[in-house]
Amino acid sequence: MRKYTFKLVLIAAAVILSVYFLYPTYVDYSLQKQLHALSGEDSLKFVEEKESEIRESRAKRIKLGLDLQGGMRVVLEVNVLKLVDDLAKNKDETFTQIMTEVRAETKRSEESPVLLLRKKFEERQIRLSRYYGSLRDDNDKIYSTLEDEAKKAIDRGIEIVRNRVDQYGVSEPSIQKLGTNRIIVELPGVTRESEVRQLLQGTALLEFKLLREPEVAYRIMTAMDNALAQSIGVDSTDTTFAATTVKDTSAAATDTSTISTPEGDLTAEQFARKHPFFSVALVSQRYAGEAVVAEDNKDKVRRMLDREEVRKVIPNDMVFLWSAKPRIMNEGKRYFALYPVKKTPELTGGVIVNARATLDPSYNQPIVTMEMNSEGSRDWARITGANVNKRIAIVLDDAVFSAPVVRNKIIGGHSQIEGMDNLDEARLLEIVLKAGALPAPVDIIEQRSVGPSLGEDSIRKGLFSAGLATVLTVLFMMLYYRGGGAVADFALIFCILFLIAVLAAFQATLTLPGIAGVILTLAVAVDANVLINERIREEQATGKTLRAAIDAGYEKAWTAIFDSNLTTFITGVILYQFGTGPVQGFALTLMIGIITSMFSAIFITRVFFNILTDRSSAKVSFG
Amino acid sequence: MRLFKKTSIDFMGKRNLWYTVSATVIIVGMISLAIKGFDYGIDFLGGTELIVQFQNRVEISAVRGALDRAGLGKAEIKAYGSDRDILIRTTTITTEQGTSVGDMLRDALKSGFPSNPFTVQKEDKIGPKIGAELRRDAMYAVVASLIAIWVYVWFRFKFIYGLGAVAALFHDVLVTLGLVSIFDGVMNLEIDQNMIAAFLTLVGLSVNDTVVIFDRIRENQKIFKTMPLLELMNKSLNETLSRTIITSGTIFVVLMVLLVFGGEVNRGFAFTLTVGIVTGTYSSIYIASAVALEWVTRGKAKGALVK
Numbered sequence: 063m064r065k066y067t068f069k070l071v072l073i074a075a076a077v078i079l080s081v082y083f084l085y086p087t088y089v090d091y092s093l094q095k096q097l098h099a100l101s102g103e104d105s106l107k108f109v110e111e112k113e114s115e116i117r118e119s120r121a122k123r124i125k126l127g128l129d130l131q132g133g134m135r136v137v138l139e140v141n142v143l144k145l146v147d148d149l150a151k152n153k154d155e156t157f158t159q160i161m162t163e164v165r166a167e168t169k170r171s172e173e174s175p176v177l178l179l180r181k182k183f184e185e186r187q188i189r190l191s192r193y194y195g196s197l198r199d200d201n202d203k204i205y206s207t208l209e210d211e212a213k214k215a216i217d218r219g220i221e222i223v224r225n226r227v228d229q230y231g232v233s234e235p236s237i238q239k240l241g242t243n244r245i246i247v248e249l250p251g252v253t254r255e256s257e258v259r260q261l262l263q264g265t266a267l268l269e270f271k272l273l274r275e276p277e278v279a280y281r282i283m284t285a286m287d288n289a290l291a292q293s294i295g296v297d298s299t300d301t302t303f304a305a306t307t308v309k310d311t312s313a314a315a316t317d318t319s320t321i322s323t324p325e326g327d328l329t330a331e332q333f334a335r336k337h338p339f340f341s342v343a344l345v346s347q348r349y350a351g352e353a354v355v356a357e358d359n360k361d362k363v364r365r366m367l368d369r370e371e372v373r374k375v376i377p378n379d380m381v382f383l384w385s386a387k388p389r390i391m392n393e394g395k396r397y398f399a400l401y402p403v404k405k406t407p408e409l410t411g412g413v414i415v416n417a418r419a420t421l422d423p424s425y426n427q428p429i430v431t432m433e434m435n436s437e438g439s440r441d442w443a444r445i446t447g448a449n450v451n452k453r454i455a456i457v458l459d460d461a462v463f464s465a466p467v468v469r470n471k472i473i474g475g476h477s478q479i480e481g482m483d484n485l486d487e488a489r490l491l492e493i494v495l496k497a498g499a500l501p502a503p504v505d506i507i508e509q510r511s512v513g514p515s516l517g518e519d520s521i522r523k524g525l526f527s528a529g530l531a532t533v534l535t536v537l538f539m540m541l542y543y544r545g546g547g548a549v550a551d552f553a554l555i556f557c558i559l560f561l562i563a564v565l566a567a568f569q570a571t572l573t574l575p576g577i578a579g580v581i582l583t584l585a586v587a588v589d590a591n592v593l594i595n596e597r598i599r600e601e602q603a604t605g606k607t608l609r610a611a612i613d614a615g616y617e618k619a620w621t622a623i624f625d626s627n628l629t630t631f632i633t634g635v636i637l638y639q640f641g642t643g644p645v646q647g648f649a650l651t652l653m654i655g656i657i658t659s660m661f662s663a664i665f666i667t668r669v670f671f672n673i674l675t676d677r678s679s680a681k682v683s684f685g
Numbered sequence: 686m687r688l689f690k691k692t693s694i695d696f697m698g699k700r701n702l703w704y705t706v707s708a709t710v711i712i713v714g715m716i717s718l719a720i721k722g723f724d725y726g727i728d729f730l731g732g733t734e735l736i737v738q739f740q741n742r743v744e745i746s747a748v749r750g751a752l753d754r755a756g757l758g759k760a761e762i763k764a765y766g767s768d769r770d771i772l773i774r775t776t777t778i779t780t781e782q783g784t785s786v787g788d789m790l791r792d793a794l795k796s797g798f799p800s801n802p803f804t805v806q807k808e809d810k811i812g813p814k815i816g817a818e819l820r821r822d823a824m825y826a827v828v829a830s831l832i833a834i835w836v837y838v839w840f841r842f843k844f845i846y847g848l849g850a851v852a853a854l855f856h857d858v859l860v861t862l863g864l865v866s867i868f869d870g871v872m873n874l875e876i877d878q879n880m881i882a883a884f885l886t887l888v889g890l891s892v893n894d895t896v897v898i899f900d901r902i903r904e905n906q907k908i909f910k911t912m913p914l915l916e917l918m919n920k921s922l923n924e925t926l927s928r929t930i931i932t933s934g935t936i937f938v939v940l941m942v943l944l945v946f947g948g949e950v951n952r953g954f955a956f957t958l959t960v961g962i963v964t965g966t967y968s969s970i971y972i973a974s975a976v977a978l979e980w981v982t983r984g985k986a987k988g989a990l991v992k
Binding site for chain 1 (some may be wrong): 687688705728731736738785787788804805806807808810811812814815819822823825826829832833837838841879881882885886888889890892893894896897900901903924925927928931932935936938939940942943946948949950951954955958
């Protein structure tokens with residue numbers, strides 16, 4: 063046995079690792095099952111109690127494809143032609159006519175619409191500068207600017223879509239860029255088509271909203287805190303208590319951002335009971351007027367804000383808006399900011415003419431410059447003049463991207479926003495500011511949705527088929543090859559275990575064709591052992607001892623196994639390249655399956671056989 | 686247990702008979718294909734496809750009537766698995782006025798069956814551009830895999846074996862395509878992305894089988910250096926026969942499980958692969974090996990046959 067220690071340890075390690083990767087899937091499954099058994103209030107309570115556990119297992123479980131869990135997949139394409147149309151100024155009849163021709167041509171041609179447009183203009187000897195850029199610009203320059211705008215539109219489109227999907231509250235959405243001008247959006251669990259259409263295609267709304275003064279905001283939040291404490295049923299009539307801790311909470315929040323008890327004799331638990339809101343929403347002094355909420359608590363606070371008694375104490379002209387992106391604070395924890403803002407926007411984004419992210423030359427700090435048209439500049443001067451040292455939130459589709467402090471009255475519409483941590487952040491703000499002025503027109507070119515009941519049905523049928531196929535294969539191998547078959551069966555079970563664990567580890571998505579891939583892997587894994595066992599039988603027939611026959615069998619079967627698996631693997635690679643969604647899931651499962659089956663069918667069975675035949679008296683029947 | 690005692694079947698001697706069989710199956714399949722045409726699924730066709738489940742049994746003719754009244758008479762209507770599930774497909778996504786055809790279909794069914802509520806199980810809307818792209822990609826994929834396999838087998842064995850393997854693959858693809866066309870009506874088969882995935886997998890599994898046989902031929906050639914090729918091939922085929930049947934048999938059983946219990950979505954996939962595994966096993970013997978043999982016996986390849 064000793065000489066196999068290393069190999070056995072290797073196998074054990076693989077099994078332990080597999081279990082480790084599959085454990086979250088199990089936890090997620092059992093939590094969901096418990097949740098389904100509960101109803102109404104109880105389920106809400108359950109979710110609140112187990113929030114982090116649910117979130118963690120959910121993040122690490124095997125992902126199910128849209129075809130299994132239900133949901134919607136949408137492919138968007140930037141409508142470059144519409145963008146180019148939007149960008150043109152002084153449009154006249156000639157322009158409209160050329161656009162119509164180009165539109166017809168794009169249906170037939172693979173070339174970029176901008177190039178087609180340029181060609182049409184050149185055919186008619188009209189300079190592009192008649193409609194774009196400034197008069198002195200030549201065609202080359204305008205052409206490259208337009209192509210550039212088309213490229214930027216996709217980033218703007220992605221940002222707009224991502225922002226909205228985040229606000230919409232879809233769990234585990236996936237938003238990816240495909241090629242140069244397409245966006246794939248996957249929304250698990252969403253099937254209401256009209257909502258999605260609105261979500262993805264509506265024009266982006268950029269607004270400038272004034273933050274409430276910190277004192278006002280704090281007073282309202284205190285009222286909310288009290289209202290919550292009362293309704294949750296704890297005697298928190300002592301309102302003065304909250305008022306006296308104003309300073310304490312904010313001070314504590316600023317330096318540590320963790321829950322701390324303002325009065326020494328209160329434990330964290332007691333504090334949470336007395337101050338349900340302040341225990342999760344920390345009021346910060348550095349960013350005056352806003353509250354910060356740890357990512358884990360975001361849903362909880364969201365639910366608090368929805369409660370009747372909380373809504374009652376929030377004034378009519380005020381709303382709470384979340385920051386679009388989390389802020390990474392101490393110890394890498396992610397926090398979202400909650401901004402109390404005036405409901406009516408001061409200004410909307412249509413007035414923005416241009417925005418640009420650059421490095422401030424004198425301080426080498428990232429900044430964003432923003433220009434407004436003359437009408438916007440007038441309003442902007444009035445607004446900034448009246449609100450010096452107050453904060454104005456830049457809000458895109460109800461998510462706050464930045465909330466800079468107004469330093470002075472801005473005349474002429476040329477503003478500069480500072481305080482970004484890095485250039486990426488500045489670029490994001492540039493995209494956001496432009497989104498308000500310049501839309502990124504997108505067309506839905508593909509939309510697939512699967513209802514949850516069909517998904518459940520597919521899972522049930524897929525798992526049943528996989529189970530039945532496994533049982534049949536295992537029984538057959540045992541019957542046909544006896545001892546040799548039993549060893550192969552062990553390897554088969556390991557193979558499937560490893561396959562699913564690898565899927566979980568890589569965060570790969572399991573689709574219905576993917577389940578078919580698992581079933582097929584079963585067959586591929588069996589094939590390797592059939593090849594080996596047949597060879598061993600042949601070698602035994604020539605009169606070799608058991609051990610010698612096994613050694614020769616493995617050696618001679620190896621090239622066939624390797625060559626045949628490799629060709630299947632090649633088709634898997636091609637399939638992965640070509641396929642979309644579910645088909646890729648199949649290809650991936652097949653490829654991983656080939657690798658895990660080689661490991662288990664060749665390596666693991668060999669170790670087993672060697673251990674079994676170490677004693678010369680040992681017998682293993684190959685049927 | 687042993688199903689096969691030592692066999693000595695003269696596989697290669699009867700190859701002309703099997704050529705005829707293969708040719709007949711392919712020709713019949715191609716005729717069926719020529720008459721019926723490709724029955725493309727929504728992926729390649731583009732348009733709107735709705736799969737709805739009614740609460741109670743529903744007649745296809747009644748669905749057609751309801752859609753006719755709403756001016757959607759051109760829609761294709763099929764039963765989908767059970768008598769409560771219906772597949773409806775149109776080639777358009779929106780009307781000229783911009784109304785969603787999916788919504789119109791829903792409304793038509795709602796007013797057509799007020800006492801038999803339904804749920805939409807699946808809804809696909811594929812733009813014409815995407816459909817064309819997917820068709821093109823599918824073709825590229827099939828061609829690319831054929832070339833890749835040829836190159837690989839050529840590299841590992843010899844040019845002529847690569848050619849034999851690819852000839853077998855063409856045979857398999859044509860036979861399966863023909864059978865898919867013939868059984869189209871009975872099994873409700875459509876050429877969609879899953880079906881293409883099945884075809885590529887079929888290509889992989891078929892060559893898998895071929896390679897195992899070639900491997901044995903190569904090995905035997907090193908041992909029996911003077912044996913005539915026909916005899917050598919027969920010997921190798923007989924030696925690998927047990928493995929061929931057992932492996933293919935297992936895959937066949939596994940695929941039958943998928944075909945019967947895997948549900949409507951997997952039907953086309955499972956059918957294609959089930960046919961594919963049968964023809965793939967057969968073609969490894971009668972096409973892949975036979976083509977190599979023909980080439981050699983006609984004196985086109987001399988010297989060592991296998992690297």
